[in-house]
Amino acid sequence: MMLSDPSRKYRPFPQVDLPNRIWPTRTIDRAPRWLSTDLRDGNQALIDPMGAEKKNRFFDLLLKVGVKEIEVGFPSSGATDFDFIRGLVDSGRIPDDVTIQSLTQSRRDLIEKTFESMAGAPRAIVHVYNAVSPAWRDIVFNLDKAGVKAIAIEGANILKEQAAKYPQTDWHFEYSPETFSTAELEFSLEVCEAVMDVLQPTAEKPLILNLPATIEAAMPNVYADQIEWMCRNISARDHVIISLHPHNDRGSGIAAAELGLLAGGDRIEGCLFGNGERTGNVDLVTLALNMYTQGLNPGLDFSDIDEVIQTVEYCNQLPVHPRHPYAGELVFTAFSGSHQDAIKKGFAAQERQNDEIWRVPYLPIDPADLGRNYEAVIRVNSQSGKGGVAWVIEQDQGLKLPKRMQANFSTTVQELSDSTGRELTSNDIWEAFEKRYHLKGDGRFRLIDFHETQSQRQKDERIFAGNIRIDGVEQSVSGRGNGLISSLANALQDALGGPLDIIDYSEHAIGHGTDARAAAYVECRVGDGPILFGVGISQDVATASVRAILSAANGA
Numbered sequence: 001m002m003l004s005d006p007s008r009k010y011r012p013f014p015q016v017d018l019p020n021r022i023w024p025t026r027t028i029d030r031a032p033r034w035l036s037t038d039l040r041d042g043n044q045a046l047i048d049p050m051g052a053e054k055k056n057r058f059f060d061l062l063l064k065v066g067v068k069e070i071e072v073g074f075p076s077s078g079a080t081d082f083d084f085i086r087g088l089v090d091s092g093r094i095p096d097d098v099t100i101q102s103l104t105q106s107r108r109d110l111i112e113k114t115f116e117s118m119a120g121a122p123r124a125i126v127h128v129y130n131a132v133s134p135a136w137r138d139i140v141f142n143l144d145k146a147g148v149k150a151i152a153i154e155g156a157n158i159l160k161e162q163a164a165k166y167p168q169t170d171w172h173f174e175y176s177p178e179t180f181s182t183a184e185l186e187f188s189l190e191v192c193e194a195v196m197d198v199l200q201p202t203a204e205k206p207l208i209l210n211l212p213a214t215i216e217a218a219m220p221n222v223y224a225d226q227i228e229w230m231c232r233n234i235s236a237r238d239h240v241i242i243s244l245h246p247h248n249d250r251g252s253g254i255a256a257a258e259l260g261l262l263a264g265g266d267r268i269e270g271c272l273f274g275n276g277e278r279t280g281n282v283d284l285v286t287l288a289l290n291m292y293t294q295g296l297n298p299g300l301d302f303s304d305i306d307e308v309i310q311t312v313e314y315c316n317q318l319p320v321h322p323r324h325p326y327a328g329e330l331v332f333t334a335f336s337g338s339h340q341d342a343i344k345k346g347f348a349a350q351e352r353q354n355d356e357i358w359r360v361p362y363l364p365i366d367p368a369d370l371g372r373n374y375e376a377v378i379r380v381n382s383q384s385g386k387g388g389v390a391w392v393i394e395q396d397q398g399l400k401l402p403k404r405m406q407a408n409f410s411t412t413v414q415e416l417s418d419s420t421g422r423e424l425t426s427n428d429i430w431e432a433f434e435k436r437y438h439l440k441g442d443g444r445f446r447l448i449d450f451h452e453t454q455s456q457r458q459k460d461e462r463i464f465a466g467n468i469r470i471d472g473v474e475q476s477v478s479g480r481g482n483g484l485i486s487s488l489a490n491a492l493q494d495a496l497g498g499p500l501d502i503i504d505y506s507e508h509a510i511g512h513g514t515d516a517r518a519a520a521y522v523e524c525r526v527g528d529g530p531i532l533f534g535v536g537i538s539q540d541v542a543t544a545s546v547r548a549i550l551s552a553a554n555g556a
């Protein structure tokens, strides 16, 4: 049960004493080095860790996305990881510009196994870790600070020794003071310096110092302070690459990574869609696309986001949430009326503007950039409005309904969605449209044929003469007017029992070239009856106009 006084059990996280911090004044103006740890930190958190087939598929996906540093596993954990990594090396299928990395505890037998797994690769990173924070010192290792520091120093010495044993590989090293974000900064620094003393990194061959938020325990500004503090206090800043490894226990892994970059981080370790221990590692997809939407090329390519999702879901056997930033199935979809209206207007404005700058309301990124189409952007349910319904009709049928007709049809859709209580498909909407405006010849009036001629009697007078099925009986009707529309309106007067007043008429082409068709819309009323709307579609404009009037007349 939750405590009424949680301070009995939990302590607030201490702030970092960094009065003149500069990270809040910075912006992210370049992409970091990316390391995917999907095949290690992600994999170790799966219900069923990946086997060789899945690991290979994931590896190929990472190459396709453009990740250049890949933590391929924990080779001392067992044969699955070891054999997969050896297989990668032996098959020679690691591209020249890609470096593999493996993780190991700071223990001789495990480090030796790790070297064995990657020996022969042109270039490889061995990543050694040991936890440094008080709870781990006391509880896991039962060692004091000196004892924990000794684990790191010993590990670094073994790294040097093993690298010398396999000179054909260009070895690089990464050291993680695991649990960095919950440890005393001075102690993390002391341990990192001790590792640097052993490994003697240089600007040409730097040591990767990975500063993980192994468990996210504070707000992201605290992590940024910790990173800036380390960057300022490390003795040879240009001899180390500062790597960030945020987890997401408080749900602010992305923010921590971004603020950590402002604070001096050079490299990010994370997983696609944020898989990983507990609530996950930081999500590389979101981070990269956050940069992209600020106009910065992140260096990772998610042009086919659906393929990425498919592969990751298959390999991890975990779903990507439908509302996952940028990627989820629903993140580009608006159901609600005012959002749909704004998006529809936004797309229209986007077409009119003469630059590429993205300004569509409610959509932070162009779905097309991620290989998504616009069809699913607007979906219709009881929360939808006329703009959304009109969008669906326009996308599917090419009909650009006049505004008042949108409102007219929207009432039909509203009734339908209220009565069905579910999302309406574009098929549902089109069927309702055909029914409402009698497009299938099911009303009182149905056109058989017609012709329009110029009056001999009076200049500017047109004559409509046609055969129309009225109430099931074919009849010849004719009427005179100053154009096709008014002459037809007059021709129908008797059958309608009053004059047909045309309030508004418009038309447009559907499609281009020889396949183009015409759509005509009419708003009218019979006498002082209710407003009627009609629509007609045909290969030629005149027939479309006649059909539009009959469609409206059918509503009378």
Ligand SMILES: CC(=O)SCCNC(=O)CCNC(=O)[C@H](O)C(C)(C)COP(=O)(O)OP(=O)(O)OC[C@H]1O[C@@H](n2cnc3c(N)ncnc32)[C@H](O)[C@@H]1OP(=O)(O)O
Binding pocket: 041, 044, 074, 076, 077, 078, 104, 105, 106, 107, 110, 129, 130, 131, 140, 141, 151, 178, 214, 277
């Ligand atoms: C934050 C992270 O994600 S760290 C990465 C975690 N990933 C994994 O653990 C996945 C792969 N791990 C494994 O397959 C196994 O744990 C192995 C092969 C690494 C080790 O297996 P085992 O030795 O059988 O077991 P186990 O992991 O429980 O070892 C615990 C021992 O290692 C010590 N240890 C733990 N971490 C470290 C470390 N980084 N450096 C040195 N010793 C360590 C513990 O103190 C403990 O010592 P004790 O037995 O004297 O108490």
Ligand SMILES: CC(C)C(=O)C(=O)O
Binding pocket: 041, 103, 129, 176, 178, 179, 210, 212, 213, 214, 215, 245, 247
């Ligand atoms: C081994 C380290 C980098 C780790 O995975 C963590 O701290 O989360």
